Each structure stands twice: as C-alpha cells, then as structure tokens.
Amino acid sequence: MSTVTADPAPGRVGLPTKLRQSWDKNWSAWAMVMPVVLVLAILIFYPLINGFWISFTNQTEANQLAEICTKSITGGEVCKENPNAWSFVGLDNYLNVLTGKVGEFWMWTANTLVWTVVGVAFHYGLGLGLAVMINRQMRFRGLYRVLLVLPWAVPAFVSAFAWKFLFNERFGVINSMLGWIGVDPVAWFDSRWTSMFTAVVTNIWLGVPFMMVALLGGMQSISDELYEAAEIDGATPWQRFRNITLPGLRPVSMTVILLGTIWTFNMFPIIFLVTEGQPAGQTEILVTGAFRAAFEGLRNYSLASTYGVLILSILLVFSVFYRRVLRKQGEVW
Amino acid sequence: MAQMTTTPPIADAPASPSGPARVNKPRRGRRSIAASIGLHTTMIVASLIAIGPIAWVLLSSFKPGYAVQSSELTLVKDPTLANYEYVLFDTNFPIWFLNSVLVAALTMLFGIFFSATTGYALSRFNFPGRRSLMMVFLVTQMFPVAILIVPIYTIMANLGLINTLPSLVIAYLTIAVPFCAWMLKGYFDSIPNSLDEAASLDGCGPFRTFWTVILPLARPAIAVTGFYTFLTAWGEVAYASAFIQDDKKFTLAYGMRQFVPQFNPQWEYLTAAAILVTIPAGIVFLFAQKHLVSGLTAGGTKG
Numbered sequence: 001m002s003t004v005t006a007d008p009a010p011g012r013v014g015l016p017t018k019l020r021q022s023w024d025k026n027w028s029a030w031a032m033v034m035p036v037v038l039v040l041a042i043l044i045f046y047p048l049i050n051g052f053w054i055s056f057t058n059q060t061e062a063n064q065l066a067e068i069c070t071k072s073i074t075g076g077e078v079c080k081e082n083p084n085a086w087s088f089v090g091l092d093n094y095l096n097v098l099t100g101k102v103g104e105f106w107m108w109t110a111n112t113l114v115w116t117v118v119g120v121a122f123h124y125g126l127g128l129g130l131a132v133m134i135n136r137q138m139r140f141r142g143l144y145r146v147l148l149v150l151p152w153a154v155p156a157f158v159s160a161f162a163w164k165f166l167f168n169e170r171f172g173v174i175n176s177m178l179g180w181i182g183v184d185p186v187a188w189f190d191s192r193w194t195s196m197f198t199a200v201v202t203n204i205w206l207g208v209p210f211m212m213v214a215l216l217g218g219m220q221s222i223s224d225e226l227y228e229a230a231e232i233d234g235a236t237p238w239q240r241f242r243n244i245t246l247p248g249l250r251p252v253s254m255t256v257i258l259l260g261t262i263w264t265f266n267m268f269p270i271i272f273l274v275t276e277g278q279p280a281g282q283t284e285i286l287v288t289g290a291f292r293a294a295f296e297g298l299r300n301y302s303l304a305s306t307y308g309v310l311i312l313s314i315l316l317v318f319s320v321f322y323r324r325v326l327r328k329q330g331e332v333w
Numbered sequence: 334m335a336q337m338t339t340t341p342p343i344a345d346a347p348a349s350p351s352g353p354a355r356v357n358k359p360r361r362g363r364r365s366i367a368a369s370i371g372l373h374t375t376m377i378v379a380s381l382i383a384i385g386p387i388a389w390v391l392l393s394s395f396k397p398g399y400a401v402q403s404s405e406l407t408l409v410k411d412p413t414l415a416n417y418e419y420v421l422f423d424t425n426f427p428i429w430f431l432n433s434v435l436v437a438a439l440t441m442l443f444g445i446f447f448s449a450t451t452g453y454a455l456s457r458f459n460f461p462g463r464r465s466l467m468m469v470f471l472v473t474q475m476f477p478v479a480i481l482i483v484p485i486y487t488i489m490a491n492l493g494l495i496n497t498l499p500s501l502v503i504a505y506l507t508i509a510v511p512f513c514a515w516m517l518k519g520y521f522d523s524i525p526n527s528l529d530e531a532a533s534l535d536g537c538g539p540f541r542t543f544w545t546v547i548l549p550l551a552r553p554a555i556a557v558t559g560f561y562t563f564l565t566a567w568g569e570v571a572y573a574s575a576f577i578q579d580d581k582k583f584t585l586a587y588g589m590r591q592f593v594p595q596f597n598p599q600w601e602y603l604t605a606a607a608i609l610v611t612i613p614a615g616i617v618f619l620f621a622q623k624h625l626v627s628g629l630t631a632g633g634t635k636g
Contacts, residue, residue, distance in 0.1 A: 022461065028539040029458035032450040033466060036510055043507045044473050047484030130379060133372060140376075146622055147380035153618035154387060155568025157586050158607045162386045165393070165600065173389055176406040205386070217626045259474065259512075266477045269570055287477045301483055308477060315475040 048312075051305035055093055059086040061299040086302075093306040102303065104281065105310075108289040112265060115200060115285050119264045122204045124257060127211025128249075132241065134212070135219050152209035160273035163202040167274075192282040195275045199283065203270050207263075211256055218252030219245060254326055262315055286311055387611065394604035401601045416605035426606065428581055429588035434613065436498050436584055437566040440505045444562030445555060448510050452517030453543050457529060467518075470511035478508070482575045489576060496578050504572045509565040513558045516629065520554035521547060557628035560621035567614055585610050 063086045096102040134145055151159065166173050167188045175185040189195045226244050235243070268287050275283040277292065284292065290307030294300045364372075392408055393401050394417070400410040420426050455463060485504060486495070494500035524547060532542040548555070573587040580588075589610065592603045621628075 026458060026460035029454040029460040029463075032454035032543075036447050036451045036514065037466070039503065039507060040469065040473060040511070043485055043488065043503065044476060044481070046488070047481055048476070050484050051481075133375060136372070138369075138372060138376075140373075144376045144380055145626075148376075148383050149622060149625060150387070150615075150618070151383050153564070153614050154611055155564065155586065155614055157568055157570050157589075158610055159386070161603060161607055162390045165390065165604070166386055171402050173406065205382070209383075213625050214629050217629050220626065258471075262474050266475070268478060269568075290477070295483075299483070304483060308481070311477050312475055316472070319471070319475075 051308050054302050055305035055309050056088060056090060057086050057302050058089045058092070059302045061301070089302075093302055094310075097303075097306055097310065103289060103293040103307075104284070105286075107282070108284050108286045109314075111196065111283060112285040112287075114196065115203070115267075115271075116261060116264045118200055119203045119207065119267075120257060120260045122200075123207040123211045123260055123264075124253070126204070126208045127215055130208070130212045131215040131219060132245070135216060149209045149213060151205055152213075154206075156206060156269045157273060159206050160202060160270050163198065163205070164274050167198045189275060189278040191279060195278055195283045199271050199274045202274050203264065203267060206270070207260065211260065214252055214256045215249060218249045222248035258319060258322055261318065265315060266311070286314075390604050390607050393601070394608050396601065398599075398601040401604065416601045417609070420602055420605045420609065424591075425580060425583070425588065426585075426609070429583045429585045430609070432498060432582060433567060433585040436501050436505070437563050437613075439498075439502045440509065440566035441559050441563045443502065444506055444509050444513060444565075445558050447506065448513035448517050448558050448562075449548060449551070449555065450543070451510070451514040453521055453547060455514065455518040456521035457526070457539075467515070470515050473507070473511045478571050482571060485572075486575055495576055496582060498582065500576045501566070501569075501572060501584065504576070505562070505566040505569060508569075509562045513561055516561075517551065517554050517558060520551055520628065524550050553624035553628035555628075556621045556624035560617055560625070563617050564614060567610075 097105050100106060130148060134141060134148070154162075167175075169175060169185060169187050169189070172188075174188075178184075178186065186194060188198050222244065226248075227240055230240050230244060265285075266287050267285075268291070271277070271283065271285050271288045272291070277284045277288065281289070281292075286307065290304065290311070294304035294307065395412045395414070396410050397413050397415065400407070454460070455467065489495050489500045489504075494503070528546055528550075529542050532546045533539075537545070568586055569584075570586045570590075573584045574590075577583055577587065585606075589603070589606050592599045592606060
C-alpha cells in the first residue's frame with residue numbers, strides 16, 4: 001500500500017486549526033480527486049438516492065408530473081393539479097416484484113446465478129490454464145498471446161452479434177459443423193437451457209482474455225527464486241503450481257474474481273442481443289429482465305428503481321460476505 | 334504481426350524481481366517433445382477458438398447475401414465488396430463512425446487524465462476520505478447501467494445535454510474511470526516513493542512531481558487505461574440509444590441496429606459493418622497489447 005509520512009501528532013489544538021492543518025496537508029490530494037468525486041456524486045450517487053426514494057412510489061412515465069399544463073387559446077398556459085399524480089406506496093413495489101406479481105424475479109435470479117457462477121468459473125479456470133501455459137518459454141509465444149487476447153478488443157455488441165450469427169438455426173456454422181458429425185440442427189433459441197448455453201458461451205469467450213492477462217501479470221510478479229528452490233528440493237510441476245503459483249496469485253485472484261462476478265452479474269448486452277430472452281423470456285437475467293419489464297411500453301420508473309435497489313443489495317451483500325471470508329483467512333484490503 | 338514477435342518477452346513489469354534470473358535458468362522450460370506438441374496443440378486450438386468467430390464474420394462479409402444465409406458451409410463464395418460498398422456509401426455509417434471516433438477519443442483523453450490524477454492521489458496521499466473513496470469505486474461497479482439510464486437521462490436533460498455527444502462522453506467516464514483509477518493506483522504503488530521524495534527535494538510540487546516524474550514511468554498502465562476507456566466508449570449501446578435521438582448523431586454501436594430490423598436481419602450488411610467497427614478497436618489494441626500484461630499486473634497484485 002502507499003507509504004505516507006505519518007501524521008504529525010496533532011496535539012491539543014482546536015477544531016478550526018485541525019481543519020486548517022488538514023487542508024494545508026491534503027489540498028493537493030483533494031484537488032486531484034475532486035473532479036471525479038463531483039461527477040460520480042452527480043451522475044451515480046444522486047440517481048442512486050433518487051432511485052431509492054422512487055422505488056417507494058408508483059411513479060411512471062404517465063403520472064410523473066405533479067401538474068398538467070395545457071396551452072389555452074390565448075397562448076397562456078393553464079396548469080391544473082394532476083389528479084392521477086404519483087404517490088407514496090410504501091413497500092408495494094417490492095412486494096409485487098418478490099411475490100412474482102410483476103415480472104419473474106425468482107426465475108431471473110436463478111438464471112443470473114447460473115449465468116454468473118458458470119461464467120466466472122470458466123473465465124477463471126480457462127484464464128488460469130492459458131496463463132500458466134503461455135507463461136512458459138516457447139516458440140510463437142508473442143503471437144499466441146496476441147491471438148488469445150484478441151476477443152477483448154472486439155466490442156461486446158459485435159461479439160454478441162457474431163455469436164448469434166454462428167448459432168443461427170438455418171445457416172449458422174455451429175449447426176453445420178454438428179451436421180458433419182451427424183447431429184441434426186439444433187434450434188438453439190427454442191428451449192431455455194440451449195438458449196442460455198449460447199449466451200454463456202459468448203460470455204465465456206468474451207471474458208477469458210481479461211482473466212488471462214490479469215493472472216499472467218500476477219504470475220510474473222512471483223519471484224523465480226521460489227521456483228528454483230522448489231526445483232532443487234525436487235518438487236514436481238504440479239506441486240510447484242499448487243504451492244507456489246496458486247498462493248502467489250491469491251491477491252490478484254481475489255480481486256479479479258470479485259470484479260468478474262460483479263461485471264458478469266450486470267452484463268447487459270449479451271443476453272439482450274444474443275438470446276433476447278428467448279424462449280418467452282425464460283433466459284432473462286435480472287438486469288435484462290428488469291430493463292424489459294420497466295422500459296418496454298410505458299416506462300415504469302418506480303419498477304426500474306425497485307429492481308435497481310434489489311440488484312445492488314444482492315451485490316453488496318455478496319461483496320461484504322466475500323470480504324469477510326477473505327479477512328478470516330488473513331487477507332486484508 | 335512482425336511487431337509483436339520482436340518485442341521482448343512480457344516480463345517487463347517494474348515490480349517483477351525476475352529479469353536476469355530468467356536467463357540463466359536452463360532446467361525449467363525444458364520439456365519432452367510430446368509435451369511440446371501438447372502445449373502447441375492446445376495453444377493453437379485456443380487461438381482458433383479465440384479468432385474463429387471474428388474470422389468467420391470476416392469471411393462472410395465478402396459473400397453476397399444469398400451465400401451468407403445459406404446452410405451450405407463454404408469459406409469463400411463469389412467474393413464481392415458489395416456489402417462494404419453499401420455500408421460505406423448508402424448509409425450514414427461514415428457519420429456514425431466519425432461520431433464514435435470523437436466520443437471514444439475524448440473519453441480516452443479525459444479518462445486517462447482523471448484516472449491518473451485520482452490514482453496518484455489514492456496511491457501517494459493518505460488524505461481523509463481515501464479509504465471510503467476506494468470503496469465507492471468498487472460500489473460504482475455494482476450499479477446496473479440499464480437501471481441508471483433514466484435518472485441519468487433526467488439529469489442530462491436538465492443540463493441541456495440530451496442529444497449531444499458530450500453527454501455520452503460524461504456517461505462513459507463514469508463507467509470507466511473508477512476501474513481505471515483503481516488499476517492505476519496499484520501501478521503507482523509499485524513505483525518507489527523515493528522518486529517522489531527526490532523530486533520534492535529538488536523543489537517540485539506534488540503536481541509537477543506527478544506530471545514529470547511519475548507519469549512517464551507509468552506508461553504501461555497508461556496504455557492499458559487508454560485501451561480500456563476507448564473500448565468502453567466504442568462498444569457501449571445502452572446510453573447511446575437513450576441519449577441520442579438524431580440519426581446524424583448516432584454512434585456506431587447504436588446506428589448498426591438499423592441493419593437488424595425485427596424480422597429480417599440484413600446479415601450480409603451486418604457482417605461488413607461489424608468488421609469495419611472492429612478495425613479501429615483492433616488498432617488501439619495493437620498499440621496497447623504489449624503493455625497489457627505489465628500494465629494490469631500491479632493493479633491486480635495490490636487489489
């Protein structure tokens with residue numbers, strides 16, 4: 001972590017003096033972070049607080065105005081109170097969502113869990129395997145590395161479209177290749193789990209490069225002396241991997257797994273463009289399902305906010321839990 | 334492609350204590366022929382899977398429409414440039430392209446600047462609020478963009494920014510900067526603090542130190558930040574579709590959706606457009622790729 005000169009003991013000084021000292025010492029740091037803090041406050045935290053409030057109302061596109069104004073013939077404006085204006089409804093939105101009256105919260109949650117767990121597991125497993133291999137001396141290593149990282153450079157919506165093209169039932173390459181080994185064309189988007197499969201495959205393809213690169217970086221910061229010492233002691237490659245590489249990668253792994261989980265959980269474009277929820281909304285994950293429920297047709301702001309609060313809560317609970325587990329194992333960050 | 338084979342092996346992370354040790358280490362890395370074949374086979378298969386989808390789209394983009402939508406599998410069939418011609422000359426694609434370049438370049442410039450200053454402050458100064466800011470950055474990653482759209486739309490409308498490209502730049506910065514600042518903080522942590530102290534003894538203030546001493550040393554991480562911010566802006570669809578209403582102001586990601594009508598997607602034009610969209614991202618990638626590993630490293634190791 002950063003090394004900073006220790007706070008000079010403030011001694012017994014009044015609050016204003018303390019503030020002044022703090023300002024003198026820290027003004028440059030605050031100046032450096034200020035623009036980012038301001039923008040985040042306006043564009044992320046204000047909407048968050050606002051959304052939290054709206055989730056307890058019944059606000060939609062139709063009833064959001066407190067007054068309805070109509071132009072009169074003389075050109076002036078007459079404003080009347082909106083008789084159907086939105087109002088505070090307490091926990092109604094949450095009850096509707098959680099009891100399944102609106103949307104399919106529990107199915108979407110199940111989908112999201114499958115989607116996230118499978119996605120992150122494969123990202124990490126494949127990323128680790130490839131990183132271990134590419135970390136060794138070999139011919140064409142630079143070339144392999146570039147090719148393997150390439151999917152990262154492809155914009156997500158292009159990848160989504162490319163895979164939808166490959167999985168097309170009539171002229172997709174994948175069905176053609178299945179044809180070679182005598183399998184009938186699969187109507188990928190006609191059943192829940194094959195449809196989910198296409199999205200998960202797309203997501204895995206898209207996410208492995210990031211993991212591979214991050215883990216490769218982590219591996220290269222492990223001291224070679226450890227490996228040499230282990231070799232002299234006669235450790236097998238598996239033992240070296242198990243007892244040096246994996247523990248050495250722990251800090252990187254913990255970070256990328258947490259980030260990967262959050263990113264995958266909220267990954268919007270793949271499901272939205274590849275499966276489009278087919279068949280009949282059975283492959284929606286929480287973010288896409290919420291988006292369709294709240295924004296297709298009449299825009300339902302309060303419903304969108306309710307889902308937003310629920311999604312954020314799930315992720316917050318997860319990361320607090322995750323950090324606690326890490327801390328128990330002696331990892332502090 | 335010659336460029337990357339001539340670049341030195343990737344072990345140029347400043348934090349890495351390896352270096353010379355790697356050279357005189359003959360035993361590890363020797364392997365039997367069978368192991369070599371296995372390794373290369375795996376690498377080749379993995380590489381094929383990695384580039385396969387894009388390569389297939391590339392091949393398809395040179396086929397006429399009827400061949401793109403045929404179940405017969407051919408690599409090349411009546412090659413033609415007609416799809417590209419249509420996309421480039423008969424649609425608004427060039428304008429969307431310029432819009433995207435503008436938005437992505439601005440996002441990249443501002444993104445690098447803000448992430449670097451913030452990352453430096455987080456790394457070097459123990460100011461009150463530092464830890465909570467780190468947490469806030471993590472929490473911002475948890476907000477589903479799809480849900481934030483409406484409130485942000487309202488704010489942009491109040492600021493009079495709806496249907497302008499700056500609204501997109503600002504929105505993309507909120508996505509990219511928290512992660513990049515976090516990554517850069519990790520990288521700055523790996524640059525010895527003694528450099529700052531020396532500069533400060535020479536009479537440099539914190540801003541000068543940052544600009545003339547630290548920033549040049551952080552080039553790999555800056556390259557990764559540039560790559561990441563560019564890609565974020567280049568590929569984003571949700572905000573672009575919400576904020577921009579004018580056909581002349583669309584970005585590529587959103588404009589391309591015009592080729593996908595509900596029932597009869599024009600796959601042949603889509604393939605050509607997809608390739609054209611991927612090229613600039615690929616160019617940025619080629620510039621950044623040799624720094625990717627070392628740039629991301631330190632960020633990861635420190636968490």
